[in-house]
Ligand SMILES: Nc1nc2c(c(=O)[nH]1)N[C@H]1C(S)=C(S)[C@@H](COP(=O)(O)O)O[C@H]1N2
């Protein structure tokens with residue numbers, strides 16, 4: 518995600534939201550971080566992950582989170598699951614640092630109890646929901662989703678949760694609500710990454726209301742039959758399987774229903790590189806690398822042939838209708 522030069526190699530802040538001081542620091546930070554290059558740098562980290570993993574303290578067995586297998590079309594696959602060790606040891610969670618091993622190493626200090634989320638904005642029933650109540654709001658399902666990072670790697674993860682639409686129904690969005698904003702935790706005490714200006718904190722993501730209401734959009738509390746490890750976004754996060762991974766915000770604290778398309782963190786940081794929709798699309802390249810292929814973490818070696826990236830990450834039959842009539846090269 519990091520390299521931030523535009524097509525011509527220079528940084529052109531386009532968004533008026535960015536202060537000039539912010540741009541300056543962010544640019545320096547990004548140049549420093551990504552001195553080496555684009556997506557390849559991320560994969561190289563994976564190739565050397567053993568070295569990193571050996572330094573990271575491993576959390577013990579986490580609390581079981583039982584769930585029934587989901588009957589939802591698209592929510593299962595015969596593909597091999599990614600090893601738990603990779604899914605919980607190779608992470609993007611910039612609040613804890615930009616290295617893939619940082620979240621596993623530093624997120625253990627994240628206080629996740631008590632936890633609540635506030636639901637605000639254009640809804641008839643705004644309010645605060647305690648984690649304990651959210652856990653009981655709807656039956657837990659296991660959903661096996663492909664997860665495709667914009668950097669060109671992917672995993673297959675058995676998540677546990679229920680459709681976000683269950684919560685949305687309860688709060689009764691008003692007719693004027695068109696988008697949903699997700700605000701995630703920004704806690705200076707436990708998150709060393711917040712001292713970096715690589716993104717504006719808190720990490721902010723968003724979906725169109727109909728995307729948020731789509732049954733595949735998962736309010737996620739667990740993975741591999743256990744509660745979420747902190748590095749994967751405990752105690753609750755979003756998983757939107759047909760979009761690049763950065764759309765799936767971790768450790769959510771606020772859900773806001775709004776009329777206008779939210780200014781999300783990655784779009785604000787690099788508008789020429791990241792779009793609001795960010796649907797997985799092998800035909801629309803990132804400005805600095807192709808999105809036609811990907812490597813499955815744990816299976817596809819760094820130097821072998823890549824596997825083909827699928828339209829909407831393979832969920833086209835389920836979500837294609839959401840974008841009928843839209844020019845996906847324009848709304849990327
Ligand atoms: N709050 C927050 N959420 C985040 C991120 C982040 O840096 N901060 N990174 C995103 C990115 S780029 C990816 S690929 C996924 C990774 O999720 P995983 O580590 O559970 O595989 O989380 C997303 N959610």
Ligand SMILES: [Mo]
Pocket residue numbers: 518609665666667668761762763
């Ligand atoms: Mo990502």
